[in-house]
Amino acid sequence: MTEPTTRLLSLGAGVQSSACLLLAAQGRIPRFDAAVFSDTGWEPRAVYRHLHRLTGIARAAGIPVVRVAGGDIRSDALDPEHRFASMPLFTLGPNGERGMARRQCTSEYKIKPIKAEVRRRLGYPHPIRVPAGVRADVAIGISLDEIGRARDSDVRYMRHVFPLLDLRWRREDCVAFLAEHGLGDTPRSSCIGCPFHDDGFWADLKARSPGEWADAVAFDGAIRHGSARANAEGQPLRGRYYLHAQRVPLDQVVLRPRARRSPEDTPGCGPFTCPHPGEADQVPPEPTDARPTTAGRRVA
Numbered sequence: 326m327t328e329p330t331t332r333l334l335s336l337g338a339g340v341q342s343s344a345c346l347l348l349a350a351q352g353r354i355p356r357f358d359a360a361v362f363s364d365t366g367w368e369p370r371a372v373y374r375h376l377h378r379l380t381g382i383a384r385a386a387g388i389p390v391v392r393v394a395g396g397d398i399r400s401d402a403l404d405p406e407h408r409f410a411s412m413p414l415f416t417l418g419p420n421g422e423r424g425m426a427r428r429q430c431t432s433e434y435k436i437k438p439i440k441a442e443v444r445r446r447l448g449y450p451h452p453i454r455v456p457a458g459v460r461a462d463v464a465i466g467i468s469l470d471e472i473g474r475a476r477d478s479d480v481r482y483m484r485h486v487f488p489l490l491d492l493r494w495r496r497e498d499c500v501a502f503l504a505e506h507g508l509g510d511t512p513r514s515s516c517i518g519c520p521f522h523d524d525g526f527w528a529d530l531k532a533r534s535p536g537e538w539a540d541a542v543a544f545d546g547a548i549r550h551g552s553a554r555a556n557a558e559g560q561p562l563r564g565r566y567y568l569h570a571q572r573v574p575l576d577q578v579v580l581r582p583r584a585r586r587s588p589e590d591t592p593g594c595g596p597f598t599c600p601h602p603g604e605a606d607q608v609p610p611e612p613t614d615a616r617p618t619t620a621g622r623r624v625a
């Protein structure tokens with residue numbers, strides 16, 4: 326196999342990818358040419374604060390942190406002019422049928438922008454064909470306890486590599502390592518209004534961050550009858566959308582935070598590490614070379 330042209334880190338800014346960045350900054354694993362953070366625009370403030378300090382640590386080690394985006398997931402969903410990249414919202418049909426909307430958001434807002442950045446760095450932005458043999462190594466922060474999530478890339482110009490698996494590190498090793506270096510409070514990365522949050526997250530948000538809680542409550546109400554675009558086009562949802570599985574307005578949910586058996590009870594949303602069922606099926610393969618794409622603008 327040919328040598329990679331560039332070595333990048335997919336930086337979700339959660340525990341595992343933060344540990345990878347710190348390891349590289351300390352020279353304990355091969356360095357990255359850049360760490361790429363795919364910003365949905367709706368992460369909690371704690372994540373942006375953490376990203377800011379990571380950026381400083383990485384910069385001091387000569388590793389740029391690059392922010393890319395496919396849009397702003399919250400405002401796009403509420404924009405009648407914008408296509409709605411479906412979130413995994415809970416649905417209640419007109420006859421009480423319970424279901425879940427198809428998830429396209431991780432692909433649209435996280436994976437596609439990273440692929441666009443990889444192509445740009447390789448010198449073959451979409452729709453230019455990437456020649457055979459040209460590829461980037463993209464490190465994914467997956468620890469030994471979640472090895473089942475390690476997947477090969479679905480495009481030949483990217484090869485996924487897994488530094489934490491090479492080190493045989495588990496999540497607790499990452500947490501201890503981050504704590505040793507003053508990053509013990511590394512938050513989980515996911516959108517404020519992600520329907521995958523458990524009651525522990527919602528209760529915490531409500532108690533500690535009333536502004537972000539109010540933001541999620543407002544969004545929950547705004548998408549009740551479907552996306553803004555569908556409503557503007559006179560095609561409201563036949564049923565209703567909800568952020569919470571109880572399928573009542575978020576501020577009326579009886580939150581029942583349960584003791585967490587393990588940190589993996591409440592996983593974050595890494596671009597390539599999604600633990601939720603169905604994700605692999607829902608990320609459409611990237612077009613081979615010639616179709617237009619909407620994702621992948623650099624934001625910083």
Ligand code: SF4
Pocket residue numbers: 365398412413428430431434435514515516518519520521594
């Ligand atoms: S955190 Fe949730 S809403 Fe945000 S991109 Fe991931 S799955 Fe979608």
